[in-house]
Amino acid sequence: MTENLTKTQSAPKRAALLWAIVGGAAATAASTFLAWTWTTNFPGNLTIYGNPAPLQLLTLVGAVLTALHALSALGVKGLGWLTPAGARKALWIMALGTFATTLFTTLAIVVELGALVDLEPGAGVAVVAAAVPAIAAYLLPDDTRKAAPAKQLASWIEILIIVAVFALGLFVVTFGIDTDDSEPQLFIAYLILVGFSAVALIKSGLTQRLSAITARNRQVAVTSSLVAAIAFPFLQQSGDTYTLIAVNILIFATVALGLNIVVGLAGLLDLGYVAFLGVGAYTAALVSGATSSAFGVQFPFWAAALTGMAASLVFGVVIGAPTLRLRGDYLAIVTLGFGEIFRIAMGNLDGTSGPKITNGPNGIPNIPHLEFFGYNFGKPHTVLGVELGAYANYYLLMILIMALVVLVFARASNSRIGRAWVAIREDETAATAMGINGFRVKLIAFALGAALAGLAGTVQAHVNTTVVPENYVFAGPVPPNSAFLLAAVILGGMGTISGPIVGSALLFLIPAKLQFMQDYQLLGFGLALILLMRFRPEGLIANKRAQLEFHENDDQVAVPEQRQSEDEDADAGTAKAGA
Known part of the structure; x- marks a missing residue:
């Protein structure tokens, strides 16, 4: 009874923190449409209002992902699939990644141009706004849980999901490789955001569900990966410059x-x-x-x-x-x-x-x-x-x-x-x-x-x-x-x-x-x-x-049923190999 009372008392606090995260993420997204510096001497031209530069787009993407994770935790219909293993860890990591990306950009402006006065008010708004979701997510109570088995969807829906995931992956990889070598700040910010986002997806349990979908549609997944790889040189905007990489x-x-x-x-x-x-x-x-x-x-x-x-x-x-x-x-x-x-x-x-x-x-x-x-x-x-x-x-x-x-x-x-x-x-x-x-x-x-x-x-x-x-x-x-x-x-x-x-x-x-x-x-x-x-x-x-050997005492490590059967087959195969 005491446990239920504690949960009842903490529910309004949790909801308030989640709405603070949504508000902070919205403010962060809005700040990307403001100028962050007054001079075009900084690579990327962050002086234009209403048209985010590539560095600002990274902050915008991070803010949108943070808001979506927060809305999923609030129980908004249609977004529950984002956090099957709990929202707190994934939300905090995603918000922290957005803040780190924004802070890096503002510090890069100061270091590159040499003074704080080179920052426009939009940069200050972005840093403060991005800090709010990170702090609020840290204060959330831990809701980590073992992800429930996902319902098997219609085959055509799962195929569309696989195609969409590989198309998104192709876009992310192409964006990173296509960054101009004269703008290393953009590539570093890209690495920061992608790294934090990848960890957030793992903590949310979403990657495990995607793995289950690809396991059920292995031929489609292999074909999609091959098509995405072949499509890469056709999407290069710089000709053959980065294809060598x-x-x-x-x-x-x-x-x-x-x-x-x-x-x-x-x-x-x-x-x-x-x-x-x-x-x-x-x-x-x-x-x-x-x-x-x-x-x-x-x-x-x-x-x-x-x-x-x-x-x-x-x-x-x-x-x-x-x-x-x-x-x-x-x-x-x-x-x-x-x-x-x-x-x-x-x-x-x-x-x-x-x-x-x-x-x-x-x-x-x-x-x-x-x-x-x-x-x-x-x-x-x-x-x-x-x-x-x-x-x-x-x-x-x-x-x-x-x-x-x-x-x-x-x-x-x-x-x-x-x-x-x-x-x-x-x-x-x-x-x-x-x-x-x-x-x-x-x-x-x-x-x-x-x-x-x-x-x-x-x-x-x-x-x-x-x-x-x-x-x-x-x-x-x-x-x-x-x-x-x-x-x-x-x-x-x-x-x-x-x-x-x-x-x-x-x-x-x-x-x-x-x-x-x-x-x-x-x-x-x-x-x-x-x-x-x-x-x-x-x-x-x-x-x-x-993974099980290194985390044998970690209750959060779960082995999908299909992989368990593969490991059992491996043990049987080992015994046969010794015969």
Whole structure:
């Protein structure tokens, strides 16, 4: 009875706080139509009344999302689906993200222009108004609950939801990549808002329901993701300027997926994995008709790609056969040594220190562009009335290769060999005792991962048109390198498909867009990893089994029924693999 009385007394307070949040969010949205500075010297032109600049649009989006979450908590009909796991945490994070985005913009104006007087009253209104929802949401009582199972909707409605989600995701990604490099403030504010919004969606339980919908319509989800990826170059407003970033992200992600087989599934710590990317790139450069090639041959791309994959696979077997009997730190040190040996060897094959094959530190330049049946990848082409540049051609090629790699990863991880990899990762001694040939299984993982990296390397050689040893180091300011590849797998989520792709995108896109922070990016990268290991050690997109291991005492972690059945199948498959 006392508990019911307390709830009755707190209900008016909760409603008042929620209405304060709605009012603050409305005021924040209105402030974006005011001028925030009087001079156009600040990038983006925040001087116009009634027409929000891109930086102000971010605040506007955050305010609208905050208001919608608050209205959902108030029980407004039709918005209850926004917060199935409770509104307080998601609402506070969303309001805090809006405030952080607004505050960053105003501070950027002061720092860039040099004085507080450069702010117009609209900026002050925006900061104060955005602070109100953040404070009010913090004072809300916690209403976190286990999300009730969502009712299954009509199939056409679920298909529309999936299409809308992928279309929205495509717009968000395109907006971030298309931000002007001369306006780093816009990209930083974009990262702040997207990061807080993503966490808010997770806390609200909405992502779990979306995952259930995509699981029931897997073919539609896969098709939608593929269509959204293919549509990206057609939506580029800057021509081919930023498509190169997307191509490199796909190359980086393909290599990370190969490493995910070695690290995420088999549990083998490989610190020299970038060397396999280099093997594929150098092989393709030598057999693709480069003017400085020592062989003087020109294979068609499909043959060059197979040759690069085969060379990387052979190197994987040759390196793995004598070293995979080692475990843990010893294996990591040996693979690190292999990566350095490869880089040094490529630099010494210059005709002076060794045979003249790779031109030493000068590398192999002038690698010709690909050509399929008269379609030259190095020239712009008009498709569906849109002119696609050279990098757009390579982007579409990498989409096909990425789809192939994802298929290989999914089939391998769900096979008997994949179950054996998981068993080796969890406890090699126990797996060996159950009859699994640990050495053979690990060698297969090493060889398959190396082959996928070699395939990505063949495309990288043609995209960059030059291959040099400095591209394949353990750690450096520009990915991909072994340290960043391993970080992409851990950051995204080991053992998953989408995790390394997201991790690769973040680790490549952020340094590419924030080049002015190049001297401090390793510091920021280290701090980000520390925070990740503290608050989400399982990665951004977690494997459900790993998530339960890291949060075994957290009542809020729930495993969907479908995933539970998959884990049961995995356990059964592991037992079969040992037979």
